Amino acid sequence: MSDELLIVRAQLGERAALAELVARWRVPVWTYVRRMLDAERADDVSQEIWLAVVRGLPRLREPERFAPWLFTIARRSITDRLRGQYAREQETLTPAGNTFTGDTFTEDQVEAMVDRAVLVEALARLPLPEREVLVLHYLEDLPVADCAHICQVPAGTIKSRLSRARRLLRTCLEEGDRS
Amino acid sequence: MNGDEEPRLSARELLERLEPSLRVRTRVRAVAALVAGLAGAVFVLGLWWSEPAPLPGRTRLAFGLLTAFCLAWACYGGWLVRRRVPLFATDRVIAAWIALAACASVTALIAFVAAQRGTVPVPALVVGALFVGAALVLVVRAHRRRAALLRRLRELGSEPQP
Numbered sequence: 001m002s003d004e005l006l007i008v009r010a011q012l013g014e015r016a017a018l019a020e021l022v023a024r025w026r027v028p029v030w031t032y033v034r035r036m037l038d039a040e041r042a043d044d045v046s047q048e049i050w051l052a053v054v055r056g057l058p059r060l061r062e063p064e065r066f067a068p069w070l071f072t073i074a075r076r077s078i079t080d081r082l083r084g085q086y087a088r089e090q091e092t093l094t095p096a097g098n099t100f101t102g103d104t105f106t107e108d109q110v111e112a113m114v115d116r117a118v119l120v121e122a123l124a125r126l127p128l129p130e131r132e133v134l135v136l137h138y139l140e141d142l143p144v145a146d147c148a149h150i151c152q153v154p155a156g157t158i159k160s161r162l163s164r165a166r167r168l169l170r171t172c173l174e175e176g177d178r179s
Numbered sequence: 180m181n182g183d184e185e186p187r188l189s190a191r192e193l194l195e196r197l198e199p200s201l202r203v204r205t206r207v208r209a210v211a212a213l214v215a216g217l218a219g220a221v222f223v224l225g226l227w228w229s230e231p232a233p234l235p236g237r238t239r240l241a242f243g244l245l246t247a248f249c250l251a252w253a254c255y256g257g258w259l260v261r262r263r264v265p266l267f268a269t270d271r272v273i274a275a276w277i278a279l280a281a282c283a284s285v286t287a288l289i290a291f292v293a294a295q296r297g298t299v300p301v302p303a304l305v306v307g308a309l310f311v312g313a314a315l316v317l318v319v320r321a322h323r324r325r326a327a328l329l330r331r332l333r334e335l336g337s338e339p340q341p
Binding site (some may be wrong): 023034039058063 | 184197271328331332335
């Protein structure tokens with residue numbers, strides 16, 4: 001059953017459809033939150049996100065765009081928790097509009113080089129904005145346009161963040177190999 | 180975190196935590212607070228305006244306090260419906276009909292009381308008619324929304340569950 005069908009049924013008030021929706025998206029949402037927060041807060045924030053999703057679901061006008069809507073809510077909840085820390089991170093980093101060229105390091109190469117645990121550990125060491133786009137684009141499999149919608153920045157900024165994130169991830173992994 | 184980490188809450192536990200927001204009782208309470216608060220405020224104001232003679236200070240104060248009390252409940256109900264309690268398409272249809280019935284009843288009651296007293300409470304009846312009109316708009320919108328969802332459901336090749 002497609003997400004859209006589940007959402008339409010849930011919007012009509014069908015509890016089983018809502019339960020199925022929660023079961024289907026529980027882990028992807030938690031994974032996104034966990035990449036951005038520690039384990040203790042990840043469970044709390046995931047619960048907050050689902051509460052906001054349930055409350056907002058009747059007003060969702062485009063059921064086919066459920067994933068971007070869901071991750072927008074998730075991002076808002078995470079940002080609320082991290083507001084101070086997030087602001088500091090952004091101040092200390094290069095402005096997001098910068099572009100990076102000549103970067104040919106791809107996710108496939110990363111996966112070929114390292115096992116999942118090492119990759120996740122390296123991911124946790126990235127700055128939040130870069131970590132976020134990597135998670136949304138590669139782990140949650142969202143297109144650049146949806147990532148831009150969720151992060152409320154232009155698509156070009158997402159591309160440059162992805163480029164920078166891949167570069168930083170490569171540096172982290174290379175440092176890990178050396179140590 | 181390591182790559183094999185999983186959420187501590189299972190899907191069932193998560194749904195149990197969402198349950199308070201989804202209970203029928205919670206939704207009924209929210210709609211009841213909104214409708215009863217608004218209907219009560221309109222009724223008290225209607226009675227007040229339909230008084231044939233000027234009222235003593237204490238009676239006016241009592242009417243004012245009662246109106247404020249009803250409006251406070253209406254605001255609380257409105258906040259619940261808007262922010263705290265999800266009203267799905269079918270719930271909205273039911274809620275809109277409850278609102279229409281309440282508005283029509285209160286307006287009719289005001290007209291009846293006024294007729295008994297031999298007065299014509301024009302402002303109260305105008306306000307009552309406005310509320311009935313607003314409730315009618317809600318009924319139409321709720322039905323349209325539900326019909327659109329049912330249509331989409333059929334397009335997607337599924338039948339609504341009972």
